[in-house]
Structure formats: structure tokens, C-alpha cells
Amino acid sequence: MNLAEGVQIVSFGILAVMLIGTALGVVLFENIVHSAFLLGGVFVSIAGLYLLLNGDFVAAAQLLVYVGAVNVLILFAIMLVNKRQAFAPFPTAWVRKALTGVVSLGLFALLSTMVLATPWSLSTDIPPSNTIVLIGQHFFTDFLLPFELASILLLIAMVGAIILARREYLPEQTISSEQQQVLTLPERPRELVSIGESSRNIQ
Template sequence: MDDKLQKPFYALLGVVTLGLLGWGASSAGAQGVAFGLFTALTLGGSLICVWERSVVRSAFSLMGTFTGVAGLFLLLGADFLAVAQILIYVGGILALILFGVMLSPPDLAERKLSRVLGGLALMLGAVAWVGSKVAGTVTWATADVLPEPSTKVDEIGVGFLDPEGYVVPFELAAMILTVALVAAVYIARRKASDLTDPRAEERA
């Protein structure tokens, strides 16, 4: 790809990643390194996703975002959520996205710098706005007040099925998924009219 901006963009990403890792190492040790790595993965993956002109490359870069988010869940002690994130988003949803996107032609339309900069400005504005609303009103829990991560499968099951807990959303989600599955099979089902050869008449 003979794009003049390609190299500066990736060089910038690399420098920012190294900076994040160094900052993490100096401020919070090994956990800081991990945090810097996962942050860089999440942000870098999503930036590459909007930057790359090839739609398949964009899809692949989403893997970085998903695994980075999983890593952040891990650092927060939510092991189950982290692994579920990888299993469902990377193993399932990303595979499906790729399955659809791989068959599309590579889209090499001109990347307009004005559009990239405009998008970036919008994003930064949104972050600044949300940040100004949230800052000062939310008290963030630190790691030492978080509960110990659960080690048992049945605790997760009880959490889902407890009437005091999440039984209604859980059952609702299960029902929606079942309906979607049945509907997909119904739509993809081969109808009797499809089975007859359209050229049969010609041949006769």
C-alpha cells in the first residue's frame, strides 16, 4: 500500500505503546505493564480498525480491541467475564464478521485526511464531554475493596438463576437467542421450489 500516511501512523502507534508500557512500569510495576499493554491493545486495535482502508484488516484489528478489553477485565479480577469476552467476541463474533467480510472486494478508496481528522476531533470531543460530566461525581472502587473472584462454577450458575439475581434477564436473553436461531434456520432453509432445476424445462 503506497500510502504516505501509513508509516507515520504506525510509528506513532508504536511510540505511544512504548510510552504506555514505560509509564505503567514506572507507576504500578508489573500490573502497570499489563495495564499499559492492554490499553495499547484496546485503543490501538480500534484506531487501526478505523484507519485501515482494507475492510478485512479492519476486522482483524478488532481482535486486538477484544483481547485488550478481556485483559482489562482480567486486571479487575473478573476472570469469567474476561475469558467469556475472548470466547464469544474473538472466537465467535469476529469469526462471523470475517466470514462475511472476506468475500467482499478490498476497498481501496482514497482516505481523506480531513475525514480522519474530523472523526478524531469528534471522538476527542465526546471523550472530553463524558469525562467532564463523570469527573467528580463518580467514586472509583480500588482493587482492595473488590470481592475475591469466584472459583466455583456453581456460584456463577447461582448468580444467574437466583430469583434475587439475574434470572429474568438471563432467561430473556436465552429466549431471544433461541428465537434468533430458529428464525435463522427458517430463513436459510431450502424451500421445495429451490430444489427443482431451473433449466429442466430448457433441456426438455
């Protein structure tokens, strides 16, 4: 995006504050539905940062894949579970919180070191006007083999999910007819039910 320097700085500040605030909300909120919605805000903020870096295709993919697919899938999974009971606190919960804090501080120190050690030199090259065409050219020339391998892996994962969803083909899930008859309750004949209802109406 060819914006003025002041507009870029203000936009970056707004997106950075939005990203940090929603990320903290995802971690700190106790309601998992609110955390899932704030996770969508994190993805939208990252897409905005991609737009500032002239990555329009990556920003669109971020919105379509993460916000439109992954975040919606997480929300559907939370709503289908429908856990209404409150989470019981563990007696050793402080150990998990301490380990989480140590790992988070370690990642923060590592990322801070990387940011400070990387030479962020400004490039004088003009960014390409159409990044989608450039990405497509690289996909089908330089990175054709990894692109096709990723497609095959996604196809294998989809076929495996379909096979796992078909429970009748799993041997441990098969139930014989005798067991099915034992598990099901005998139904009352419709004639007896109608006679009983008519006798109640007469009384």
C-alpha cells in the same frame, strides 16, 4: 489477579497502548481484512483488562464470544463477499468524515466527563476467589427471570435465522417447473457428443 502494584501498572499500560493502537488501526486502515484482524486485538486487550480487574469469567467470555465467534464471523463474511473492486470515492465523503469526527469528539468528551466525575474510591473488600460460582449463584437466584428471557430471545432469533435460510418456504423465491425449464439450457445427448468426439479423432 493478585499481582504487585508495579506489575499491575505496567500490565495496564501495555494493554492500554495495545487497545488504543489496535482501535485506531480498525478505524484508519483501508484494508477491511486488516481492520477485522485488529478488531480481534481490541477484544484481546479488553479481556486482559478484565483479568486485571479479577474478572476471570468475563475475560474468558470475552475471548470465547467476541474473539472466537464474532470476530471469526466477521472474517468469514468478508472473505465470502470477496469484493475485489476498489471502493469508488463519493463526492460528499468529507461530510461523512466531518460528522464522524464530531460524533467521536462528543463521545470522547462525554466519557472524559464521566471518568472525571466518578468517585473512583478504592474498596478494601477482598475480591472473591471464585467469581464463576458467584456469577452462577446470581444467575439462578436474583437474575433468573432476565437470564431465561435472554435464552428465549436467543432461541427465537436462531429459529428465525433457520426459517429465513430455508428459501424453498418463501413464496417470492418459489419457481414453477415451466419457468425452470425456460431458465435451464437443453443438454446435448451423450450419444451425439461421443459421435462428434470420435469423428474428430478420426480426422
